[in-house]
Amino acid sequence: MWEQISSNRTRSIVLVIIMGLLLLLLGYFLGIAFFDSGILGLILAIVVWIIMNLIAYFQGDNILLGMAKARKIEKEDYPRLYNIVEEMKLASGLEHMPTIYIIDDPASNAFATGRDPKQASVAVTTGLLQVLNRDELQGVIGHELSHVKNRDVLLMAMCSILLGTIVIIAYYASRFLIFGGVGNRRRSSSGGGSAQLIILIIGLVFMILAPIAAQFIYFAISRKREYLADASSALYTRYPEGLASALEKIASSTNQLKSANNATAPMYIINPFRKQGLRASDLTSTHPPISERIRILRSMAGGASYKDYNQAYQQIHKGSNVMPPSALGLTEPVPLRSAQTGTAQAGGAYESGRRERAREINDLLWKKDNYIMLDCSCGTRLKIPPEFKNAIVRCPHCGKVHQV
Amino acid sequence: MKCPACHHSMIVIEYDKIELDYCTECSGIWFDAGEIELLLDTTNLDVINQSLQSPEARTAEKERRCPTCGKKMEKRKLGESSPVLLDVCPNGGGLWFDSGEINQFVQQLPEKDSGAISNRILSFIQNVVKPANQ
Amino acid sequence: MDIGIVIIVIVIAVVLILIFAFVGIYNGLVKLRNQVKNAWAQIDVQLKRRFDLIPNLVETVKGYMKHERDTLEAVTRARTSVQTVANAGVGERSKAEGELGMALGRLFAVAEQYPDLKANQNFLALQEELTSTENKISFARQYYNDSVLTYNNKTQMFPSNIIAMMTGFKAGEFFEVTVPAEKEAPKVSFS
Numbered sequence: 001m002w003e004q005i006s007s008n009r010t011r012s013i014v015l016v017i018i019m020g021l022l023l024l025l026l027g028y029f030l031g032i033a034f035f036d037s038g039i040l041g042l043i044l045a046i047v048v049w050i051i052m053n054l055i056a057y058f059q060g061d062n063i064l065l066g067m068a069k070a071r072k073i074e075k076e077d078y079p080r081l082y083n084i085v086e087e088m089k090l091a092s093g094l095e096h097m098p099t100i101y102i103i104d105d106p107a108s109n110a111f112a113t114g115r116d117p118k119q120a121s122v123a124v125t126t127g128l129l130q131v132l133n134r135d136e137l138q139g140v141i142g143h144e145l146s147h148v149k150n151r152d153v154l155l156m157a158m159c160s161i162l163l164g165t166i167v168i169i170a171y172y173a174s175r176f177l178i179f180g181g182v183g184n185r186r187r188s189s190s191g192g193g194s195a196q197l198i199i200l201i202i203g204l205v206f207m208i209l210a211p212i213a214a215q216f217i218y219f220a221i222s223r224k225r226e227y228l229a230d231a232s233s234a235l236y237t238r239y240p241e242g243l244a245s246a247l248e249k250i251a252s253s254t255n256q257l258k259s260a261n262n263a264t265a266p267m268y269i270i271n272p273f274r275k276q277g278l279r280a281s282d283l284t285s286t287h288p289p290i291s292e293r294i295r296i297l298r299s300m301a302g303g304a305s306y307k308d309y310n311q312a313y314q315q316i317h318k319g320s321n322v323m324p325p326s327a328l329g330l331t332e333p334v335p336l337r338s339a340q341t342g343t344a345q346a347g348g349a350y351e352s353g354r355r356e357r358a359r360e361i362n363d364l365l366w367k368k369d370n371y372i373m374l375d376c377s378c379g380t381r382l383k384i385p386p387e388f389k390n391a392i393v394r395c396p397h398c399g400k401v402h403q404v
Numbered sequence: 405m406k407c408p409a410c411h412h413s414m415i416v417i418e419y420d421k422i423e424l425d426y427c428t429e430c431s432g433i434w435f436d437a438g439e440i441e442l443l444l445d446t447t448n449l450d451v452i453n454q455s456l457q458s459p460e461a462r463t464a465e466k467e468r469r470c471p472t473c474g475k476k477m478e479k480r481k482l483g484e485s486s487p488v489l490l491d492v493c494p495n496g497g498g499l500w501f502d503s504g505e506i507n508q509f510v511q512q513l514p515e516k517d518s519g520a521i522s523n524r525i526l527s528f529i530q531n532v533v534k535p536a537n538q
Numbered sequence: 539m540d541i542g543i544v545i546i547v548i549v550i551a552v553v554l555i556l557i558f559a560f561v562g563i564y565n566g567l568v569k570l571r572n573q574v575k576n577a578w579a580q581i582d583v584q585l586k587r588r589f590d591l592i593p594n595l596v597e598t599v600k601g602y603m604k605h606e607r608d609t610l611e612a613v614t615r616a617r618t619s620v621q622t623v624a625n626a627g628v629g630e631r632s633k634a635e636g637e638l639g640m641a642l643g644r645l646f647a648v649a650e651q652y653p654d655l656k657a658n659q660n661f662l663a664l665q666e667e668l669t670s671t672e673n674k675i676s677f678a679r680q681y682y683n684d685s686v687l688t689y690n691n692k693t694q695m696f697p698s699n700i701i702a703m704m705t706g707f708k709a710g711e712f713f714e715v716t717v718p719a720e721k722e723a724p725k726v727s728f729s
Contacts, residue, residue, distance in 0.1 A: 079663065083670035090580055091677035093573075093685070106438035127438060238680070355421045355442055362423060366416065383416035385405070396426055397419060 012155060012221050019162045019217050023049060026166060026210045030173050032196075033203035049165045056161050057115070070101035070123045077364055078102070081129065081137070085122060088141045091236035092149045098122045102129070104365055108250040112144040113153055120148040126365065130358045131249050139233050139243030146232030152225045159218050166214045170207045177204075223288050227322045230293055231309035238304045238337045244297035251290045292316060304336050374402050407432060408468040408477070408491065408500055425471075433506055434471060436498040455482040455490060456499075465489055472497040483509050563698045567707050570689040574710050577682035578628075581713065584674045585620075585635055591671065592617050592642075595664050599645070602655040609641075609648050616641040628711040639672060679713045686710035 023045055031041015075082040085100055094117055101123035108128040114120030122144045124137075132140065147153055234240035287293075299312040306323045313322040366373070366383050374382040378398035394401050407414050407427035414425045414434065422443070425434040435443070444452065461479045468477050470493035477491040477500065488509045491500040501509070596610055603610065616638040623634045646665065655661050690709045693702040701707075 079666055080670075083666065083674075087670060087673045087677050090584075090674050091680055093577065093681045095576075106436070106441065130438065130442075236677070236680075358438065358442055359418065359421055359423065371416070379419060381418040383418065385413055385415065387413045388415060389413070390428065393415060393428060396417060396428075396431070 012224060015217050015221050016155070016158055016162070019159065019166070019214050022210050022214055022217075023162055023166050023169075026169060026206050029199065029203035029206045030169065033200045034173070034176065045165070045169055048169060049161070052161045052165050052168075056157060069105075070103045071365075071368060073100045073102050073364075077368070078361070080134070081124070084134065084138050084141050085145070088138065088145045088236055091142065092145050092232070094120075094145060094149055096120070098145065098148060100124075102126060102361070102365070108132075110140050110144055112147045114148060115154050115157060117148050117151070120145075120153070122148070126361045128250070129361050130354055132246050135237075135239060135242035136246035136249065138237050139239070139246050142233035142236040143229045143243060146229045146236065147225070150225070150228060150232065152229065156222060156225065159221055163211075163214045163218045167211045170211045173207050177207075224322070226287050226293070227296075227309075227313065230297060231306050231323065234297060234300060234304050234309055235306060238335070240297040240300045240304060240309075240336070244294045247290050247294050247297075251294075300336075372404065374404075376400055376402065405434070405471045408434070408471050409502060414471075431503040433501045434498055435501075436472065437493075437496055440498065451482065455480050456492060461489060463489055468500060470495070470497050471500075559697075560701060563701050564705060567689075567692060567698060567702055567705075570685070570692055571707060571710075574682070574685045574689050577678065577685045578713075580678040581675060581682055584671055584678055588638070588642075588668065588671045588675065589617060589620060591664065591668055595645075595661075595668060598658065598661050598664060599649065599655065602652050602658070602661075603648065606645075606648050609645050613638070613641045613645055628713055632713050635675075639675070642668060642672070683712050686712055 024042060027041040027043075027045025028038040029041070031038045031044065035041065073081065081102075082100060086097060089097055096118050098112070098114065098120040099122075101121055103123055103125045105125040106127040107125055108131050110122065110124040110128055112120060112122045122141065124140070128140065129137070230243060233243050237243070296309065296312045296316060299315055300308045302308050302311070310323045363373075363383075370386045372384040372386075374384065374393070376382060376395040376398060377400065378395060380395055380397040382393060382395060382402065384393060384404055388404065391404055392401050393404055405414050405425055406412070407430060409432050410427060410430045412427055412429040414427045416423060417426045423439060425436070426432075427434075440452070458480055461481045463479050465479060468491045469475065470477050473493060473495050475494050477493050480490045480492050481487040482490050486508065488501070488505045490505075491502075493499065592613060596614060599610065616634070620631075620634045620638050623630045646669070649655055649661075649665075692698045693707050693709055
């Protein structure tokens with residue numbers, strides 16, 4: 001079941017190939033239109049694509065994590081998060097423990113990167129850690145690790161590089177056109193029959209349509225991978241309600257992620273830009289609508305298998321499949337489990353409230369920043385930054401003077 | 405983090421699970437976005453929400469820059485009887501109370517909706533600025 | 539003459555195809571068997587971790603829970619019996635481990651009644667560690683059982699079953715929770 005799901009991505013791969021062809025055609029026709037040579041255009045398109053690839057390959061992860069101001073976390077820093085990631089690593093059968101990062105941001109979101117499962121990373125925002133309880137966090141981490149396990153990260157990286165190349169080429173071609181490159185060239189060339197005019201027009205049409213088409217394909221692939229990751233998360237945790245309620249909490253969070261941009265959007269668990277656009281319509285979003293994802297997860301009544309997810313999906317989409325047929329072949333029932341949060345065994349350390357979690361996470365970050373912690377006898381805790389110059393500090397609550 | 409009013413480096417204080425940035429020089433208080441959300445979650449301080457949605461107030465008070473993003477903060481009126489002038493980060497980074505402002509705000513609260521607000525939190529906020537007033 | 543060559547070519551082609559199919563299926567089986575072994579190793583690591591954490595837990599809890607000697611002793615006893623079946627088969631081991639898990643569950647349930655204990659940082663850290671180890675065991679078991687299922691299907695279904703039989707691939711054993719109560723965490727209310 002596990003092998004099949006990761007190898008069965010034919011539809012996504014066909015779409016990637018179509019995007020590649022789109023890039024080549026764009027290069028070819030623009031080559032003819034601008035340089036009288038389709039081959040030159042092709043070569044240029046490929047060169048731009050290779051450069052983009054090299055940049056992404058050598059710095060991909062660092063760019064992504066650096067952009068989001070992520071900080072690496074060890075087990076001692078935050079055992080609970082580390083444990084949850086390890087739990088999901090075991091459930092997904094990943095061989096290597098991913099590196100964990102925390103992003104200091106009140107918005108709730110999470111993403112995974114890494115071009116192969118051997119060196120993957122998963123990053124979560126402090127806002128997310130605050131809002132979610134253990135079951136919910138498990139669901140989110142399960143979703144992210146399934147992106148790693150299903151090699152979505154690589155697939156989406158390939159897609160976004162292709163999309164980026166197409167957009168860049170089309171953009172510069174239109175610039176070139178506006179500032180009069182093409183007009184002069186046309187006039188000076190000999191003859192200029194109607195055939196060439198047609199090719200020029202085809203080139204222009206491509207220049208306008210290719211980026212749009214590529215974007216649509218990109219969104220289609222991305223949405224499909226999101227559904228699959230939700231289904232995998234349900235399968236790993238055996239508890240779809242965890243992810244459902246996490247998505248609900250994330251959706252209601254009022255903060256927008258500060259450090260996301262267009263290139264990194266599909267890596268997140270929910271679209272970080274959802275508030276900028278109007279209601280994200282079906283075809284122009286990297287993520288399916290959250291309400292729908294929640295509805296599917298919540299209607300998985302019978303079990304936690306891909307088959308159950310597919311059935312739940314069918315209830316909403318009138319019979320169309322979301323899972324590849326091979327994933328539905330095995331019919332061993334997968335039972336659901338009940339919530340951990342709140343049971344007697346799970347009490348105490350499991351379900352600490354939101355504010356306790358907030359303190360825990362902030363203290364962790366302060367310590368990483370070398371803040372000095374002073375506990376005043378009145379119950380106030382003073383956290384002194386390293387750049388604080390004064391030798392003494394007065395507790396603002398009780399007025400007691402402390403040495404720094 | 406630097407104090408938006410006097411540019412001295414601020415310390416963080418935590419009491420009863422609430423955390424805020426405090427300037428030891430001018431006793432101003434900074435609530436970051438996450439802390440406001442927590443506060444609004446556990447209390448019914450709708451007045452703060454109303455204030456955040458109100459139009460920008462015109463005032464002669466000195467402009468301050470947000471300590472997290474560096475953008476110019478907007479002035480907002482908070483409270484009705486004797487309003488306080490808040491500085492609000494335009495990017496939703498947080499809000500700033502000058503010295504004494506938070507006391508002034510808290511003192512006029514109980515008249516309206518004392519039952520709805522968690523007393524622990526208010527007493528802390530009130531107490532936090534005590535030495536500055538002495 | 540010509541027909542003879544055609545037949546020879548066909549025979550060679552068929553033999554080649556068979557060899558390739560054989561090698562392919564055989565490699566597939568080996569890969570699955572390794573996956574099962576790896577998955578088992580993952581469970582083992584977690585079981586060992588739980589085993590090692592228990593003395594620490596008992597030591598921490600002892601001072602607080604003077605009236606719960608039975609509960610504590612049950613944990614220690616279950617731990618010892620896990621040790622005695624360490625080299626036994628999957629079936630026997632899963633039974634002993636299941637009982638240990640249950641004894642621990644009861645201990646944590648009882649611990650809820652001791653507010654002092656629940657304020658102890660050391661205990662909280664151990665509780666997080668042990669509860670998570672418990673989760674890890676069940677997640678690793680989940681993956682192990684799925685791997686065994688896939689592997690067993692391969693060894694029993696045509697045509698891979700022929701090769702499995704010829705080269706001696708035996709069906710894997712599931713890691714079942716034999717103690718029924720462990721399937722659901724004990725629910726205790728203190729109202």
